[in-house]
Amino acid sequence: MQTTLDQTKARALRGTIRIESAVKVYGNPQNGVVAVDHCSLECPPGEISMVVGPSGCGKTTLLNAIAGFHSLTSGAIYLDDEMLCGPGKPKADPGSDRIVVFQNGALFPWKTNIENVIFGPVMQGKLAVKEAKDKARTMMAEAGLSGIENDYPGQISSGVRRRVEIVRALMNDPKVLLLDEPYRALDSLTKSVMHESLLETCYRNRITVFFITHDLEEAIFLGDQVVIMTSRPCRTKKLLKIDLPHPRDYSIVTSRRFRELMDETMDAVHEEAMKAFELGEREG
């Protein structure tokens, strides 16, 4: 009985991201551009955290620091109890426990879809090619992606590409999925299909998601919490728990609670957008 409890606890702990007063200054530390200024944030395990803020506010800088693509100037980031970066270690090591899905997608165009999907586990030597392919076929089938295994990414639509990329990410069995406006370039109809399929994937895999967007509706529909960032420098302005029941489908968009949440966030976001706009005016 005790072990079961411990296991549950361990699983519950899996994938908490804690950002503690992160600072990122580009250029000279004294008079450089401050992109992120003492930003603190916690993403609970197995939940979807939506990070909303005006363009260029420094959200992506934060994501890059978690992924280990860029360093932090000060502050720390933890994944569960492990320090990814912090004092004495400005840059995290990229790792398969945190996989990024980029805005325009980064499937390798020279590999077929299934070769893309098996890349991680095969490179890490976790699975042999044959086993990896079996697993990939199963996961692609679950995501409704059967029949395109041997096509190249250039032969499928951008929406389907994004879904393949999420399957590729999940094949690494990551604790955290880092999504940087993955659906920005998609039309709104495709977007709604993508949203429902992402939620389904998250229900199935219980994975922590750090999702950057500036689409409020997307944020509230997908999120367990919505974090609104200030315009540059980036700091958390408002944290909102989304109490809409799971599983969600697109009908809740018209519900009263959804509209209330939209109103609640709209003002904060609009204020920051105006600030960012004025900042841009002054600089231009």
Added chain:
Amino acid sequence: MFALAQLPTMLGTRATARAIIAITLAAVFWEIGSRFGDWTGARLPFIGVVPPPSRVLLVWYNLIGDYGYWQSWYLSFLRVLGGFGAAMVLGIPFGMALALNRTFYQTAFPTFEVLRPIPPLAWVPAAILFWPTQELSIAFITFLGAFYTIVINVVGGARSIDARYIQSANAMGASRWTVFRRVVLPSTLPSIIVGASVGMGVTWEVVVAAEMISGGGSSMGSGTGGGTGGGLGFFIWNSYTGGSYEQIIVGMISIGIAGYISSSAIRALGDRIAPWLKPR
């Protein structure tokens, strides 16, 4: 589905028909143009001095069984393949090193850039002095023709790799070598293929000129351009000195065909090694 599968072949036959019609029409105009003077007494400028295609075809037909003529093809192809092959073998690693290593770039690139604008043909006298045999001089000049183009394309391709590919590969646990082998190399491949096809074209231009200049030396053969110097460029030059204008044209068209065959081969090879680039 069936009709769709047949579409490429239908397009193919239509394309072939168009090509044949265009070539035939061009030949007819050429024939009329060059015979116009015989018929009316008023010779047309430029085209009037060119022998008509009917006479060229006749001369060509007589050459079909000529050993020297095919020897010219063989020698030119050998030089092109040798020079081009050496340019690929040396140019791809050289370009990769330039693109990926800053120190090497800063050291080697200035020298490379000074040498690059020198036309391969300006190397002819120096090459004759440098290399012990005439064959090596020609191969060297051919090599230069393709080398610069290939290097520049490899550098450009390897430098414009999308950082996201490398970042994702890193996150998924790829080592430095794996990133090079599985990400950098395949994403540079399209540029390598472009560099190769352009370089192949330059190689043909250069080999012919080099043969005309250095192939007409003491080692020249007789008659229809066999000999040890030889090659299609020498074939043309020899026909010119021999006064056979039809053979000049035969030589020119032969080079056109040889170049076309070479580029098609490169394209076919490119489609094979980079199937994701094939138009859908």
